[in-house]
Amino acid sequence: MKELFLLLKKGSKSALLASIVNAVISIIKGIAYVMTGNVAMFAETMHSLGDMANQFFVFIGSALSKKAPTKRFPNGFGRLVNLVLLGAVLVVGVMAYETIIEGYHHILHPVESKGFMINVIVLSIAVILEAFVLFKAMKETLHDVGIHAQGLEIITKSLANVNKAKPATKLVFLEDSVATGGGLLALIAVVISEFTLFHQAEGIASIIIGLLMFFVVGKIFLDNAAGVLGEADEIMQDKIGSLVLEDPDVKDIPEITVLKEGDEFHVEIKIEVDPKISLATADDIKDRLEEKIIKEKGVTDVIVEFDEDDNFSSWDNRKKSKDD
Known part of the structure; x- marks a missing residue:
């Protein structure tokens, strides 16, 4: 047990922080969805749940991958983080599918949602929290690749070097980029649905968020499949x-x-x-x-x-x- 705790201390801090933040966000969004029935909020709830589970698995995988080699596994456990990430993206894939299906149904049978101000406040808080986690992931990306930056350079240089970051950092970066963008998209859809008769906007936003989630799934899957096989850098x-x-x-x-x-x-x-x-x-x-x-x-x-x-x-x- 002592060895496990020591290993957990070596896990990806950005993944752990992102998992905790997304747990809080998913609870808030879930309550808002139950209260309002807003399909864009449902999409965001599923998105945050998927990210929470995914990033928690990443934290565990990144920690266990630091385990010292044994007689049975003389090459160590470095590829374990890739295996965990392959399993984790399946969770996001299921969430993405449910998000798209729910959005499709809403487009076919649009229903005016309630609680406009609740949706706006919850989504605004979520976007701010996601942006905070994304900024932390940007700074950790630069730390991974050994680049120093300040101000706006943190954004530009992290975007340019994200592919060189550690697998766990890269996943958090991609997921929270999509999460921040998805939150803004859901917020726009809520406003459009409230002030126009185009209630299908929420369903369209839900489908787009689901597709963005699938993009992350595909990207992370391909990167970590190569890692499991043993990729030359x-x-x-x-x-x-x-x-x-x-x-x-x-x-x-x-x-x-x-x-x-x-x-x-x-x-x-x-x-x-x-x-x-x-x-x-x-x-x-x-x-x-x-x-x-x-x-x-x-x-x-x-x-x-x-x-x-x-x-x-x-x-x-x-x-x-x-x-x-």
Whole structure:
């Protein structure tokens, strides 16, 4: 039990915060839906419930993925967060389906909802809370990728780098982006329905919110399916390769693999060196490179192999192939 609590302390803080906030929001929205019967509010209630469950699973998965390797699982539990995320998106998928169906029924049989001010107040509070969580996810995204920003740069730089963030952070970022946008959309639909005869607006908003939820499901599913299989991280490969080539004793890099498992990177690299160097010198090079690479954020283990210099630059050729 003590080990479990220690692991939970290492879980994604943004996912835990988002789960708690969405739990509160879903209760408030649910009460408002029961009181008013507003279908856009129903969509938002389902959305918040799905996000709450999803983000709680993400928090648990990100924590358990930090568990140390065992004899049975010598490679560790890094991919566990990807597996949990694959299961979590199924919850959001079911919620999205129900949201779309309810919106479709409302379009066919529009009914004027009640409690205009209740809906406006609840949705406004929800949008503010979701925007707060989204802003926290933006800051954690920048922390994940090692970028410092202030003011409006937090928004622009986090949007540009969200794909480089940890899986848990990325999921919270995407879900709360959709949640904030969905809340604003529901608020607009409520206003349109109140001041015009176009009551179908709430049903249309419900369908759009459901489709946005499906977008998140698809995006997260594809990203984490790749993570479960073991995805090579080309950005980190280029970064580590350039770092290794700065060493004066390294002539070339014919092979490099940086495998991403959850939040962790496993590095295997083959370097070419002068064939005349001694075994002691080679050992010094290996220790030096391992120490340098392991300092990179997220890198947990490094394997360095040697080969003699063939006077052909495989690394430069690799870079040219990528540019072409």
